[in-house]
Amino acid sequence: MNNPEGPTTADKPVVEDGIPKTNRPVSSAVAEPDATTHRHEPHEPPRQHLPEKLYEKSETVHNKRIDGPFRRFKWFVMLVTLGIYYITPWLRWDRGPYAPDQAVLVDIANRRFYMFGIEIWPHEFYFVAGLLIMAGIGLFLVTSAVGRAWCGYACPQTVWTDLFQHIDRFVDGDRNARIRLDKAQWSPAKIARRGFKWSIYLVIAFLTGGAWILYFADAPTLVREFFAGEAPLVAYITVAILTMTTFTLGGFMREQVCIYMCPWPRIQSAMLDEKSLIVTYKDWRGEPRGSVKKAKKEPEKFGDCIDCLQCVAVCPTGIDIREGPQVGCITCALCIDACDKVMADIGRPRGLIDYATLEDCEREAAGEEPKPVWRTLLRPRTLVYFGVWGAIGLAMLFALGVRSHTELSASPDRNPPFMLMSDGSIRNSFTLKLRNMESRPREMEIAIEGLPGAVMWTDTIRREDAAPTQTIDVGPDQTRSVRAYVMVPAGTPATDFAFNLTSLDAQGEQDTAEARFTAPGDQS
Amino acid sequence: MANKHPDSRPVQPPAQPDTGGKRIDQPTGTETVGHEWDGIEELDTPMPRWWLCTLYATIVWGIVYVILYPAWPLLEKGTEGVLGWTSRGQLAEEMSLADQAQTSFREELSRIPIERLPDNSALMAQAVAGGRAAFKVNCVQCHGSGAAGSKGYPNLNDDDWLWGGDLKAIEYTLAHGIRQPGDDETRMSIMPAFDGVFEPAQREALVSHVLSLSGKGRSNSMGAQLYDENCVICHGPNGEGDRSLGAPQLNDAIWLYGSSRAEITRQILDPRMGMMPKWEHRLDPVTIKMLAAYAHSLGGGEDFVEVAEDPAVPVDEQP
Numbered sequence: 001m002n003n004p005e006g007p008t009t010a011d012k013p014v015v016e017d018g019i020p021k022t023n024r025p026v027s028s029a030v031a032e033p034d035a036t037t038h039r040h041e042p043h044e045p046p047r048q049h050l051p052e053k054l055y056e057k058s059e060t061v062h063n064k065r066i067d068g069p070f071r072r073f074k075w076f077v078m079l080v081t082l083g084i085y086y087i088t089p090w091l092r093w094d095r096g097p098y099a100p101d102q103a104v105l106v107d108i109a110n111r112r113f114y115m116f117g118i119e120i121w122p123h124e125f126y127f128v129a130g131l132l133i134m135a136g137i138g139l140f141l142v143t144s145a146v147g148r149a150w151c152g153y154a155c156p157q158t159v160w161t162d163l164f165q166h167i168d169r170f171v172d173g174d175r176n177a178r179i180r181l182d183k184a185q186w187s188p189a190k191i192a193r194r195g196f197k198w199s200i201y202l203v204i205a206f207l208t209g210g211a212w213i214l215y216f217a218d219a220p221t222l223v224r225e226f227f228a229g230e231a232p233l234v235a236y237i238t239v240a241i242l243t244m245t246t247f248t249l250g251g252f253m254r255e256q257v258c259i260y261m262c263p264w265p266r267i268q269s270a271m272l273d274e275k276s277l278i279v280t281y282k283d284w285r286g287e288p289r290g291s292v293k294k295a296k297k298e299p300e301k302f303g304d305c306i307d308c309l310q311c312v313a314v315c316p317t318g319i320d321i322r323e324g325p326q327v328g329c330i331t332c333a334l335c336i337d338a339c340d341k342v343m344a345d346i347g348r349p350r351g352l353i354d355y356a357t358l359e360d361c362e363r364e365a366a367g368e369e370p371k372p373v374w375r376t377l378l379r380p381r382t383l384v385y386f387g388v389w390g391a392i393g394l395a396m397l398f399a400l401g402v403r404s405h406t407e408l409s410a411s412p413d414r415n416p417p418f419m420l421m422s423d424g425s426i427r428n429s430f431t432l433k434l435r436n437m438e439s440r441p442r443e444m445e446i447a448i449e450g451l452p453g454a455v456m457w458t459d460t461i462r463r464e465d466a467a468p469t470q471t472i473d474v475g476p477d478q479t480r481s482v483r484a485y486v487m488v489p490a491g492t493p494a495t496d497f498a499f500n501l502t503s504l505d506a507q508g509e510q511d512t513a514e515a516r517f518t519a520p521g522d523q524s
Numbered sequence: 525m526a527n528k529h530p531d532s533r534p535v536q537p538p539a540q541p542d543t544g545g546k547r548i549d550q551p552t553g554t555e556t557v558g559h560e561w562d563g564i565e566e567l568d569t570p571m572p573r574w575w576l577c578t579l580y581a582t583i584v585w586g587i588v589y590v591i592l593y594p595a596w597p598l599l600e601k602g603t604e605g606v607l608g609w610t611s612r613g614q615l616a617e618e619m620s621l622a623d624q625a626q627t628s629f630r631e632e633l634s635r636i637p638i639e640r641l642p643d644n645s646a647l648m649a650q651a652v653a654g655g656r657a658a659f660k661v662n663c664v665q666c667h668g669s670g671a672a673g674s675k676g677y678p679n680l681n682d683d684d685w686l687w688g689g690d691l692k693a694i695e696y697t698l699a700h701g702i703r704q705p706g707d708d709e710t711r712m713s714i715m716p717a718f719d720g721v722f723e724p725a726q727r728e729a730l731v732s733h734v735l736s737l738s739g740k741g742r743s744n745s746m747g748a749q750l751y752d753e754n755c756v757i758c759h760g761p762n763g764e765g766d767r768s769l770g771a772p773q774l775n776d777a778i779w780l781y782g783s784s785r786a787e788i789t790r791q792i793l794d795p796r797m798g799m800m801p802k803w804e805h806r807l808d809p810v811t812i813k814m815l816a817a818y819a820h821s822l823g824g825g826e827d828f829v830e831v832a833e834d835p836a837v838p839v840d841e842q843p
Contacts, residue, residue, distance in 0.1 A: 056570040253574070260572055415670030419823065422684040422776035424738075429681075429823055459821065460645075463683075485823050490777070 058256055060182060061318035063165060064175040064310070068337025077153045078162055086207070089214035093117070098476035099439040106216050112477070118400065119477075121437065130396045134389060139264075141385040143271045145377050146355075147278040151265065152332035157257050158316075160208070160250035164201060165316060171197040175313055201251040202243070208250075209242030255317035258330055265327050272325070274358040277376050279331045281311075281322040281353050284365040292346055304352050310342050311335035311353055321353055331355075405437035406444070406509035408501035410484075417518040424490035426519050432458075432482045434501065436474040443504040445471050451488060451497035451517055459483040471504065486517065494519040630810045638691045638813055639828040648817060655818025658811050662803070671822050676781060676798055681822045684778040686770045687711050689826040693767075695816040699809075701802030702770070710802060713770040715795040718754070722792075726750055731788050737763035737775040740783070 091103035093116055100107065105114040113120035113128065120127050142150050151158060171193060172178045184190055213235050214222055225231040226239075249257055258265060272278065286305030295302040305322070312320050314335060319328040321335045339353040356364070357376050364370045413429040421427055436442050447469040448454045455466035459482065466487065474480045484499075495517045503509045546558040549567055556565045589595070593605040629650055633641075641648050660669065666677045673679035678686065687697050697711060704710040722730065730750045735741025758766055763774030772780065780798070781791050803812055819825070 055573040055576045057573045256572060256574065260575060413670070415668070416672035416679075416681060419672075419679070419681045420777055421682055422773065422778050424777035427682075427823065462827075483821075483823075 059318065061255055061316060062168075062175045062178040062182070063316045063318070063334075064313040064338075065169060066310075066314040066334055066337050066341070068334075068340060070333035070337050074153060074162065074332060074334070078159050081154060081156075081159050082163070086211050089211065089219040095119075096439045096476075098441075100218060102218055104215060105218075108216060119437070121435075124403070127396060127400065130392055134392050134396075137385060137389045137392070140271065141382065141389050143268050144276065144379075144382045144385050147272060147276045148265070148268055148329070148331040151258065151268070151330035155264075155330075157249065157262070158330060158332070160204075160246060161254045161316060163204065164250045164254070167197060167200050167204070171200065198251070201247055205243040205246035205250065206239070208246040209239040212242050213238050255328065258317060259328050265330075269327055275376065275379055275381075277355050277357055277373070278325055279321060279329060279333055279336060279353065280325070280356045280358065280361055281305075282351070282356070282361060282364065283322065284361075286322070286352050304343070304348050306342070306346065308342055310338040314338040325358075404509050404511065405507070406442075406501060406503045406511055407433075407435040407437075408446070408499060408511040408513045409433045409435075410499050410513035410515045412515060412518070418520065420520070421487065425487050426490065426492060427485055427487040428517050430484045430486065430499075430515060432484045432499065432513070433479050434472060434474045434482060435479045436476065436503075438476065440476050442474055442476075443471055444474055445469060445502045445504055446484070447500045447502070448486060449498045449500050449512075451486070451492075451495055453492065454486050454488045454497070454517070456484055456486050458485065488517065488519075492517075492519060494521075633813055634810050638695050638816060641691060641813070641817060648821075651814045651817035652821045654811070655814035655816070655821075658807070658815050659818050662807065663815070666800075671819065676796060678780060678798070679778070680819045681824055682778060683824040683826075684773060684776060685767065685824070685826070686765075686772055686780075688767050689820070689824055690828040691816055691820050691825070692828055694819050694825075695812060697800065698812045698815055698819075699802060699804045702800035703797060704799070704802040707802050707804075711770055711800075713758075713797075715758075715771075715791075715797060717794055719793040721754075722750070727789060727792070730754075730792065731785050734763070734774055734788055734792075735783075735785070738777060738783075 088104050089102065092101050093103035093114070094101055095114070099112075099119070100114065102114065103116050105112075107114065111122045118127075139150055168178060172181050181190060181193065210226070213226075217235075222231060222235065226235060253261075284303075286303045288301070288303055289305040289307040290302030292306055295306070311322065312318070312335075314337070315321070316332060316334065317328045317330060319326060321329060333355065335353050336351075336355070340350040343350050343352055355373065356370070360370050360376070410430045410432050413431070417428070419427040419429070432446065434444055434446075436444070446456070448456055455468055456470055457463050457466040458470065458472070461470055463485070466485075470484075472480065472482060497515060497517055499513045499515060501511045501513070546555055546568075548555055549565070552567060552569075554567045554569055557568045559566060590603075591605065592607045593609055594602050595605065596603045629647070632647060633651060636644065636647065641651060659667075659671065663671070667673050667680055668677070671680040678684075683689070685693070687693060687702065700707055700710045702711045703713075726746060729744050729747035731747070732741040733743055733747025733751050734755075736743035736747075752761070758769050758771035759774050760766060760771075765771045765773035777783075779787070781787055781796060803815075807815070
């Protein structure tokens with residue numbers, strides 16, 4: 001790749017015809033001093049890309065350490081989300097002797113999904129679909145209410161990137177030390193440091209991939225098998241893939257994932273509007289920028305922003321929030337912490353960069369009182385999302401509450417549809433499926449209704465014992481398939497009838513499967 | 525290069541003849557590629573380097589794949605690839621793996637006597653499943669895909685068996701066939717042709733008597749007498765048939781060649797007799813066992829009865 005600038009000039013803006021050209025954003029104050037007066041017109045700094053370049057080299061973001069309420073909230077969210085991820089597979093839940101005792105288990109081999117007291121069978125997959133729909137609408141809801149809060153705090157990519165950036169800081173020191181080390185020649189010391197850091201990356205990545213598989217099998221058993229080399233091959237492959245993705249995406253790709261790979265920022269930029277709560281630089285207050293010294297000399301000429309670039313230094317995606325809302329901003333609000341700290345230091349009011357809606361910004365710029373933040377949450381769009389989200393949740397809870405743990409289905413043999421027996425009576429065969437969703441064996445009674453003179457036997461009940469009602473044992477947590485033979489005396493016409501299933505226990509749950517008895521000459 | 529000065533910002537930059545329609549987009553500061561469709565222009569944003577590397581990696585991958593695997597179609601056949609992989613080869617490999625996986629089941633099945641098979645319900649279920657598959661390949665041509673048979677081809681779902689409906693009898697029929705030439709152990713019987721033996725009136729009387737056995741015709745003394753003289757030795761005094769001879773039951777509702785007068789007459793004068801091939805040398809004993817289990821499972825299977833040497837001794841019924 002031919003880069004005409006060469007490495008030495010890469011970081012400096014190339015000034016051509018009075019326009020600074022670089023592949024990195026430049027502070028708008030440097031680029032266009034007069035732009036600050038046209039806030040809501042397109043006045044972004046000219047960030048011309050040199051057309052000769054086919055690609056853009058990604059620059060490592062060395063974000064600076066910062067402390068503040070949002071950083072502490074981010075710590076808290078990180079602790080909770082990582083805690084949920086790593087601890088959940090180890091929680092136990094007693095389901096009796098016939099079912100696994102892992103609280104959350106996606107048992108693909110046995111086609112069961114356990115979540116605490118809830119057990120989902122494949123035919124109830126709509127519960128999982130409903131959960132996914134709720135998760136999707138939940139994202140809409142969150143976006144509508146608090147903008148890209150998911151991106152900034154809870155997205156796994158954000159959480160793990162944050163974790164890895166803390167590792168960077170722990171091993172290599174803060175921003176300046178890391179930049180120095182990055183630029184330094186390769187030396188034994190640098191190799192050792194990098195090796196150490198990447199080993200920590202690998203350990204975290206391995207633990208991440210390792211924890212994932214624990215959701216799909218009994219965690220203690222799988223861990224034992226995994227290290228004894230007895231686990232299924234797919235477990236090792238999964239862990240290897242997830243280790244590599246975590247290592248690469250968390251350790252190296254980081255903000256590139258958010259900016260180039262993830263579809264969600266694109267969807268979100270379509271969902272944000274002037275009423276959305278986003279992290280905003282209040283430029284009418286900040287511009288024009290000037291140092292504290294200059295502002296002391298001519299206070300009326302300069303705004304609050306002293307161009308200290310702290311907001312850029314702490315940004316985990318390496319953007320300049322003062323350029324306005326942009327796809328690279330994940331609204332983690334660390335720049336708010338940084339700016340508030342600076343403002344406190346120089347004795348100016350906080351909130352030069354703050355959570356605000358664009359509408360509020362205009363109102364504030366015009367000198368009106370800003371709306372309290374909770375008011376921005378109560379708007380029709382958010383309420384509609386919340387209504388839909390809540391309705392789906394309630395509907396699912398209701399369905400979960402009233403679902404039966406007993407079910408019967410009957411499918412008739414089509415070939416042949418009926419069978420003439422040697423004594424002239426007519427037999428139909430059905431495959432009955434008796435479902436027992438309880439974690440204990442149950443006796444169930446099947447009775448024929450609406451077919452006079454009919455008797456029934458099955459593949460395990462002998463024909464001599466044929467009767468209109470039969471009792472069948474169904475194992476715990478099982479669908480038992482029974483081949484049932486229903487026989488009627490000669491001359492019985494084709495009739496619709498039903499199998500009635502009753503569980504012979506305290507619950508007495510019932511289900512009915514409708515069927516048709518086919519006889520010679522049946523036209524239907 | 526499109527140029528503009530900061531002070532000319534709100535105004536479009538002057539047209540540059542050599543830019544080919546390219547211009548700098550104001551909000552992003554990025555150059556456009558120079559095309560315009562209904563006012564929509566495309567920004568010429570440079571892609572990240574890793575993205576470009578990914579593109580090159582896919583190209584390398586493609587080249588390697590073309591070398592290793594079958595890829596280019598040629599006139600006769602395609603390029604074969606240095607690994608020598610074929611989808612047919614993979615299928616054969618997977619099939620042999622599947623066969624290997626069945627080894628223990630087949631061994632177990634070959635050891636167990638078929639009359640003991642129902643004791644082992646798991647093995648029985650496996651045998652039925654295997655038999656269902658083998659039936660679709662070997663038996664549906666005559667017995668139909670649902671084993672319901674057709675005229676002249678017995679229905680295997682019902683409870684009427686010419687030669688016996690327990691597992692052992694079915695297995696024997698499968699192994700040796702019925703009226704299979706060249707097999708000394710085949711199930712053999714012949715219904716004699718009575719063409720020219722009876723007067724028309726006698727014939728009608730006999731047919732009426734045969735129908736009367738299952739309650740469909742009027743019994744008469746001439747027919748009964750003819751039946752006693754000619755038929756009873758195989759079909760029994762009440763038409764109960766004889767399985768040791770393969771003589772059909774005549775007093776039930778099931779008629780292999782039809783139950784009308786004409787069809788019964790034809791069967792007396794010029795009888796058709798089905799022939800079932802022996803499978804002993806075409807299929808392995810385990811497959812025959814599985815087929816027997818499947819036919820037995822269709823709904824008419826009978827319990828195996830140990831036939832005692834002395835009929836006076838009560839028989840042991842097997843489960």
